[in-house]
Amino acid sequence: MTNDLYAVVGNPVSHSKSPRIHSLFASETGESVEYIAIQAPLDDFAGTVKHFFERGGKGLNVTVPFKEDAWKLADRRTERAESAGAANTLYLDDHGALVADNTDGCGIVRDLVFNHAVALKDARILVLGAGGAVRGVLGPIMAKHPASVTLANRTVGKAEALVDLFKPLAGATRLSACGFEQPSEPFDVIINGTSASLQGDLPPISPGVIAEKTVVYDMMYSLQTTTFNQWALEQGAQYVFDGLGMLVEQAAESFRIWRGVSPATSPVIEELRND
Numbered sequence: 263m264t265n266d267l268y269a270v271v272g273n274p275v276s277h278s279k280s281p282r283i284h285s286l287f288a289s290e291t292g293e294s295v296e297y298i299a300i301q302a303p304l305d306d307f308a309g310t311v312k313h314f315f316e317r318g319g320k321g322l323n324v325t326v327p328f329k330e331d332a333w334k335l336a337d338r339r340t341e342r343a344e345s346a347g348a349a350n351t352l353y354l355d356d357h358g359a360l361v362a363d364n365t366d367g368c369g370i371v372r373d374l375v376f377n378h379a380v381a382l383k384d385a386r387i388l389v390l391g392a393g394g395a396v397r398g399v400l401g402p403i404m405a406k407h408p409a410s411v412t413l414a415n416r417t418v419g420k421a422e423a424l425v426d427l428f429k430p431l432a433g434a435t436r437l438s439a440c441g442f443e444q445p446s447e448p449f450d451v452i453i454n455g456t457s458a459s460l461q462g463d464l465p466p467i468s469p470g471v472i473a474e475k476t477v478v479y480d481m482m483y484s485l486q487t488t489t490f491n492q493w494a495l496e497q498g499a500q501y502v503f504d505g506l507g508m509l510v511e512q513a514a515e516s517f518r519i520w521r522g523v524s525p526a527t528s529p530v531i532e533e534l535r536n537d
């Protein structure tokens with residue numbers, strides 16, 4: 263029996279952990295899956311996607327810098343892709359229409375709630391950043407009905423624009439925007455969704471946002487403790503997590519969409535941590 267073909271498309275893409283994660287899922291579940299990495303030319307994402315599905319490919323993950331292109335290219339979008347404004351998962355439906363989904367938000371929520379036993383309902387959440395990564399996860403976070411979500415960003419106008427966009431989904435959750443320096447009271451959960459650490463920077467937030475029980479989550483991950491998490495530890499945070507679990511959880515959700523099977527994620531997270 264030949265394996266069904268899946269891939270991650272990006273540029274660059276050689277660093278992607280998705281092929282490793284999905285091959286671990288395939289061995290674990292016994293699903294007949296082959297998963298490769300495809301580097302698309304920067305000016306021809308659409309052609310790459312078309313070619314992949316024409317040759318019989320079953321599903322794609324999409325990474326930097328094509329997530330918004332994937333969203334635009336799709337014939338149909340799931341609700342969570344719609345609110346994310348970006349897609350990381352593509353597949354064809356029974357009628358051959360290209361469907362875009364976004365599993366990033368589901369990934370961070372599952373990592374927090376199931377892997378780290380963090381309650382999001384009624385939590386006071388501080389989110390740092392207002393770019394694509396944050397927009398991608400806000401819908402599923404809001405769906406957990408936190409008491410408040412405070413969006414702090416270097417460019418406050420971008421945080422305000424996200425507040426306007428997500429207000430209709432807010433329900434009883436207090437949703438607000440501000441600069442980094444403004445929040446000074448302790449939060450239950452702090453999520454770093456900025457790309458500051460790529461430049462070795464730290465968002466200049468007050469240490470007052472961290473209390474003994476604050477959960478600090480950096481959407482980035484690295485072999486060593488991330489710059490942001492190192493700072494949080496120095497401020498006395500005790501519950502500090504990086505985004506490796508989110509990465510594996512978003513992959514598991516894509517796998518479930520494509521194959522109808524949910525792989526166990528803990529062994530895969532552990533395996534990757536030891537790589």
Ligand code: ATR
Binds near residue numbers: 420455458463
């Ligand atoms: P991504 O897809 O990773 O979210 P993005 O859309 O470019 O990338 O957003 C990057 C986010 O990190 C933004 O919130 C950005 O702040 P601005 O909106 O003010 O640009 C934030 N960011 C990037 N570099 C930063 C730095 N050195 N310090 C603080 N915030 C930074």
